[in-house]
Amino acid sequence: xxxxxxxxxxxxxxxxxxxxxxxxxxxxxxxxxxxxxxxxxxxxxxxxxxxxxxxxxxxxxxxxxxxxxxxxxxxxxxxxxxxxxxxxxxxxxxxxxxxxxxxxxxxxxxxxxxxxxxxxxxxxxxxxxxxxxxxxxxxxxxxxxxxxxxxxxxxxxxxxxxxxxxxxxxxxxxxxxxxxxxxxxxxxxxxxxxxxxxxxxxxxxxxxxxxxxxxxxxxxxxx
Amino acid sequence: xxxxxxxxxxxxxxxxxxxxxxxxxxxxxxxxxxxxxxxxxxxxxxxxxxxxxxxxxxxxxxxxxxxxxxxxxxxxxxxxxxxxxxxxxxxxxxxxxxxxxxxxxxxxxxxxxxxxxxxxxxxxxxxxxxxxxxxxxxxxxxxxxxxxxxxxxxxxxxxxxxxxxxxxxxxxxxxxxxxxxxxxxxxxxxxxxxxxxxxxxxxxxxxxxxxxxxxxxxxxxxxxxxxxxxxxxxxxxxxxxxxxxxxx
Numbered sequence: 001x002x003x004x005x006x007x008x009x010x011x012x013x014x015x016x017x018x019x020x021x022x023x024x025x026x027x028x029x030x031x032x033x034x035x036x037x038x039x040x041x042x043x044x045x046x047x048x049x050x051x052x053x054x055x056x057x058x059x060x061x062x063x064x065x066x067x068x069x070x071x072x073x074x075x076x077x078x079x080x081x082x083x084x085x086x087x088x089x090x091x092x093x094x095x096x097x098x099x100x101x102x103x104x105x106x107x108x109x110x111x112x113x114x115x116x117x118x119x120x121x122x123x124x125x126x127x128x129x130x131x132x133x134x135x136x137x138x139x140x141x142x143x144x145x146x147x148x149x150x151x152x153x154x155x156x157x158x159x160x161x162x163x164x165x166x167x168x169x170x171x172x173x174x175x176x177x178x179x180x181x182x183x184x185x186x187x188x189x190x191x192x193x194x195x196x197x198x199x200x201x202x203x204x205x206x207x208x209x210x211x212x213x214x215x216x217x218x219x220x221x222x223x
Numbered sequence: 224x225x226x227x228x229x230x231x232x233x234x235x236x237x238x239x240x241x242x243x244x245x246x247x248x249x250x251x252x253x254x255x256x257x258x259x260x261x262x263x264x265x266x267x268x269x270x271x272x273x274x275x276x277x278x279x280x281x282x283x284x285x286x287x288x289x290x291x292x293x294x295x296x297x298x299x300x301x302x303x304x305x306x307x308x309x310x311x312x313x314x315x316x317x318x319x320x321x322x323x324x325x326x327x328x329x330x331x332x333x334x335x336x337x338x339x340x341x342x343x344x345x346x347x348x349x350x351x352x353x354x355x356x357x358x359x360x361x362x363x364x365x366x367x368x369x370x371x372x373x374x375x376x377x378x379x380x381x382x383x384x385x386x387x388x389x390x391x392x393x394x395x396x397x398x399x400x401x402x403x404x405x406x407x408x409x410x411x412x413x414x415x416x417x418x419x420x421x422x423x424x425x426x427x428x429x430x431x432x433x434x435x436x437x438x439x440x441x442x443x444x445x446x447x448x449x450x451x452x453x454x455x456x457x458x459x460x461x462x463x464x465x466x467x468x469x470x471x
Contacts, residue, residue: 010331085315085343
């Protein structure tokens, strides 16, 4: 775990110092809420529409952070430095996924209360604990797939284009499960039936794609 | 997920105890273009190989293969008895690579960068090792400044610290004195110069300096070996021919 901790710590220090990822993700999310607020011409949302607006916004905001995930490694030569070190190369994947997971949690800590302010009448605080469980499971899947695909896209010239093209289809199951789990939580009155099933789908996605990413990352980093 | 640490570094290899590097008909391609073509050479432990050749000759490709960053497409590549790329995990702890790029994060300070690499290489007592290297290279005073604020020469001094941080037995040096003033070049000599006790592969266009430090010379052109000889069997004018004409 030492190399994972070293890379993760380095990434978090750089992010705290440069503030390049989380603030831009948060600003994007808030701006998108404003656009939805006026575009839908609705003061209040509930159920599936609320869940859809929330998760689509969070996914697109996440893409901003994912795009920048390996930029320091690419632009400042860190890839060579890390790949030459006597460590398992999957340490890089785990650390990057860990950093992205932290960024997503920070984003949600900012975005969720603002979403509630714009769109929810009441019941937000009641739904929040369950909403956080959904978010954590969805973030894990997004973080793993985001780190894996960013490591591929960063070596290409068209990475800004390539990353969403690869990421969006592969995260459709996460979005369906996260939105479906969120829908009853944002209904009025709040429901809890059916949430467990979608949480299990998210956990299964995390497990399968986590193992898949772990298995292929070494190969992707080869030469 | 638990990450297993790879095997620890091999025991130090003393000078004269065998071959540090063995290349047998190594070919490396980038797409259709062959950057190295059937390159063969060998280097004894503790010796210095000076690699000369014009731009695009394959010098950097050779260094990057020895650094385990590129795999050979054909031929045999062995470092301290370990086959590459199959046993790269054995070779990595033994290699220090000083490349064109300092491999330092601009938003971290020099000390933070070195501490980061010390963690990756599991360097014992990293703080004292880093303090020693910063002192030797004269970077102690600016060690806590962000790398982005340093001159290219200062970044190169930090890059030297990074390359030798884990006490590598094989130093891969690509124009190591680039950007260094004479005082700094002298300062880093103990770490990466002939007195470093490491086996060295030195890529340079500075013929006099390169020949003065070398035990063996390898000259490349268009990926081919055009000269491979002990330093006392090759002259500066021969090497100049590699750049401007044929080697006699």
